[in-house]
Amino acid sequence: MNQPHYGPQVPACDEVHANKYRAHEEPFREAMGRVAAPLTNGEEEYDALREIMLNMRFMAGGRIQAAVGAPKRVTPYNCFVSGTIGDSFVDGHDSIMARATEAATTMRMGGGIGYDFSTLRPRGAHIKKLGSKSSGPVSFMEIFDAVCKCVASSGHRRGAQMGVLRVDHPDIEEFVRAKHNKDRLNGFNVSVGITDEFMRAVRADGQFELRWGGEVWDTVDARALWELIMRSTYDWAEPGVLFIDRINGMNNLKYCETIVATNPCGEQPLPPYGACLLGSFNLTRYIQWTGDNDHAPEQGGWQFMWHQFIADIPRVVAAMDRVIDVATYPLHEQEQEAHNKRRMGLGITGLANAGEVLGFPYGSDEFIAFEERVMRTLTNECYRASALLAEERGAFPLFSKAQYMESPFVKQLDADVQELMRLHGMRNSHLTSIAPTGTISLAADNVSSGIEPVFALTQKRTIDSFEGKATYDFEDYGYRVWGVKGRTSEQVTLEEHLAVLAMAQRWTDSSVSKTCNVPSDITWEDFKAVYMHAWELGCKGITTYRPGGKREAILVKGDDLPDEEELVLETAEGSACYVDPLTGRHECE
Numbered sequence: 210m211n212q213p214h215y216g217p218q219v220p221a222c223d224e225v226h227a228n229k230y231r232a233h234e235e236p237f238r239e240a241m242g243r244v245a246a247p248l249t250n251g252e253e254e255y256d257a258l259r260e261i262m263l264n265m266r267f268m269a270g271g272r273i274q275a276a277v278g279a280p281k282r283v284t285p286y287n288c289f290v291s292g293t294i295g296d297s298f299v300d301g302h303d304s305i306m307a308r309a310t311e312a313a314t315t316m317r318m319g320g321g322i323g324y325d326f327s328t329l330r331p332r333g334a335h336i337k338k339l340g341s342k343s344s345g346p347v348s349f350m351e352i353f354d355a356v357c358k359c360v361a362s363s364g365h366r367r368g369a370q371m372g373v374l375r376v377d378h379p380d381i382e383e384f385v386r387a388k389h390n391k392d393r394l395n396g397f398n399v400s401v402g403i404t405d406e407f408m409r410a411v412r413a414d415g416q417f418e419l420r421w422g423g424e425v426w427d428t429v430d431a432r433a434l435w436e437l438i439m440r441s442t443y444d445w446a447e448p449g450v451l452f453i454d455r456i457n458g459m460n461n462l463k464y465c466e467t468i469v470a471t472n473p474c475g476e477q478p479l480p481p482y483g484a485c486l487l488g489s490f491n492l493t494r495y496i497q498w499t500g501d502n503d504h505a506p507e508q509g510g511w512q513f514m515w516h517q518f519i520a521d522i523p524r525v526v527a528a529m530d531r532v533i534d535v536a537t538y539p540l541h542e543q544e545q546e547a548h549n550k551r552r553m554g555l556g557i558t559g560l561a562n563a564g565e566v567l568g569f570p571y572g573s574d575e576f577i578a579f580e581e582r583v584m585r586t587l588t589n590e591c592y593r594a595s596a597l598l599a600e601e602r603g604a605f606p607l608f609s610k611a612q613y614m615e616s617p618f619v620k621q622l623d624a625d626v627q628e629l630m631r632l633h634g635m636r637n638s639h640l641t642s643i644a645p646t647g648t649i650s651l652a653a654d655n656v657s658s659g660i661e662p663v664f665a666l667t668q669k670r671t672i673d674s675f676e677g678k679a680t681y682d683f684e685d686y687g688y689r690v691w692g693v694k695g696r697t698s699e700q701v702t703l704e705e706h707l708a709v710l711a712m713a714q715r716w717t718d719s720s721v722s723k724t725c726n727v728p729s730d731i732t733w734e735d736f737k738a739v740y741m742h743a744w745e746l747g748c749k750g751i752t753t754y755r756p757g758g759k760r761e762a763i764l765v766k767g768d769d770l771p772d773e774e775e776l777v778l779e780t781a782e783g784s785a786c787y788v789d790p791l792t793g794r795h796e797c798e
Contacts, residue, residue, distance in 0.1 A: 215241070215263040219654050221681040225672060226652035230274035238263060243278035247535045248528040258528050266494040266517070267525050268558070268649045270487035272319055273532060283319045285536050287487050287644075288472030288554070290479035291324045292542060305329070305349050309356050312370075315539040316360040321369030323479070325469035326350060327402070331379035331421055345380045347387050350394060357396030369473040373451065375402040379419045379426040381434065385441050385448060398473055400449035400750070401438055408452075408744050411435045439737045444758050449475060450740055451750045459749070461619060461718060462550065462638050464612035475750055476644045476722035477554055482546040485719070486532050486553045487644045488525065490518070492563035492583065493656045493686055511566050511691075513579075519586065522555075523594035529553045530598060530636055551605040554642025554719050555591055557583060558650045561657035561695055562687035571662045571696040572705025577712055580660070584641075584716035589623045591640040596629040604634030613638075618718050642719035656686040660713050660723055663687065663695040698726045703739055711746040720749045729757040 216237030217223035223237065231240045245259040261267050268274075276285040291312060295303035308324070315322050330336075332345030350372055357370055372394070374384040385401065388394050410417045410431035417431035441448060456468050456478045466480040477485045495518050500510025533551050538544035560580060561571050569576040599608075610631060613619065619627065643660055650658040651670075657663050666688045671680045687693040706725035713721045727736060736755070743751040 222654050248531045286484045288477040288485040289320045289322045290470045290483045292481045313356045318539045321473040323371035323470040325373045327375040327378050354396040370397045371473040372397045372399045373470040376407045400451045402453035405454040456749045461616040476642050476720045482542040484543045484547045489556045489558040489646050493559040522590040526594040549606045550638040552639045556643040558646040559656035560660045561662045565695045566691045572701050588716045593626045595636045596633045598636035600633040608634050639718045641717045643721040645722040655683045662698050662701050725753045727755045
């Protein structure tokens with residue numbers, strides 16, 4: 210008897226998955242067994258987890274799929290943040306050059322890495338030991354940029370980096386302008402760590418102090434600085450905005466860590482040496498036809514299998530928790546940090562496809578209600594599972610019941626979940642994150658990515674593998690399988706983008722990767738208002754994309770301009786975090 214055809218059903222999608230995550234000529238079924246075996250204990254657990262992955266109801270992050278159970282020495286972690294960078298070029302274990310060496314080790318093993326450069330003294334500051342002046346943090350970013358390029362040129366995957374500078378650093382203007390070019394700091398995404406103090410000063414049209422080393426270096430007009438940041442984002446699509454006080458205020462572990470940076474795509478705010486595992490539940494695989502052939506889907510025949518979703522979550526949490534113990538880490542400090550807190554970042558993909566086949570247009574009130582139920586269910590069931598795992602395997606070492614239970618995020622969880630947490634503790638400090646899932650979503654027969662709307666119903670994509678390039682026609686999953694013409698990115702209003710982002714953030718303990726597409730002719734005041742509104746809504750960060758900006762002109766120009774529906778997807782081992790020149794969406798997997 211023939212076995213079921215598991216995995217990607219579209220040949221080109223299967224090719225993407227094979228090129229990215231499987232060994233040469235390794236079948237999908239065998240690969241899922243390879244991943245499931247080290248993450249389970251006993252035949253029943255193994256069969257259950259493998260069945261979930263074979264049917265692609267859950268897709269572990271690409272690094273996990275490529276690394277777990279494989280003979281090659283790579284890390285299953287996507288996300289890292291550097292140790293604190295000391296304000297010294299070569300002296301000390303935390304010097305700039307020591308951290309650059311650690312970054313090279315991390316990227317060589319497949320990890321993306323973020324840095325906070327706010328610890329480095331401003332340009333022109335006196336260096337007593339040398340009798341000279343500092344060239345400032347932006348100049349030292351060039352070292353890390355060069356390391357990133359060297360890692361890629363030596364045959365490894367492209368490096369992925371995030372550079373962060375606090376908005377109150379004296380060199381903030383130089384940092385904002387640092388990527389207004391085509392050839393500088395190309396190995397970085399950059400973001401500004403925006404404080405609540407600064408946002409209040411902007412709103413009040415007040416003055417704002419730039420500080421370093423406990424001293425005030427300058428006082429600037431807050432609104433003028435905000436205009437500079439916004440103009441750069443409007444024209445160049447960078448820097449991104451991280452609401453750093455919101456990130457720390459909502460952090461479950463604010464009692465024992467301070468977060469200063471994120472991973473390269475921004476969905477994982479992490480402390481020094483922080484690391485996080487990613488994975489996404491594919492919501493399209495929880496859609497089931499329950500009507501008869503005489504009724505159209507819009508009359509209620511399609512249903513979401515909530516019981517299956519809830520049943521799968523504890524299986525996945527238990528397996529992902531084991532990844533922490535079987536993983537290879539680039540640095541001992543990263544391993545220690547991971548074991549002390551046992552972070553993971555579970556999220557969703559296919560939200561647009563799933564919601565729209567149920568009859569809820571993307572961004573509508575009904576869609577937001579569906580999204581809330583999905584995210585609330587995911588988060589509560591993840592925390593429930595982690596509390597029960599703590600009873601079985603023990604709480605994470607830095608768990609403090611009195612302090613952890615006071616987290617504003619924890620306080621919104623269901624009462625019975627909180628009671629389990631008080632009784633047993635927590636196995637994992639953080640459990641949810643919405644990652645950019647471009648590649649795993651494409652590999653899953655081109656489902657809508659993450660919580661994004663459908664980009665296009667049909668597209669041409671050029672797949673670049675070791676065997677060469679080939680161009681394929683891809684249809685959106687919802688359109689191909691269900692005949693649903695979902696709302697595309699350009700049809701979704703800014704208010705609807707923000708509503709989807711804010712709802713996801715409410716139920717995500719880490720952060721959310723989402724691009725809010727804005728029209729090329731958006732007014733300047735409306736553009737700035739998007740960012741202010743995101744802060745007021747409680748978002749931890751926001752990324753917008755305006756077609757026709759100066760960054761797009763650099764990335765795609767002249768004879769290289771793709772057709773309207775053509776995307777270029779590079780498929781080296783793993784992939785770096787980059788910004789797609791057509792959609793503005795980030796990609797880390």
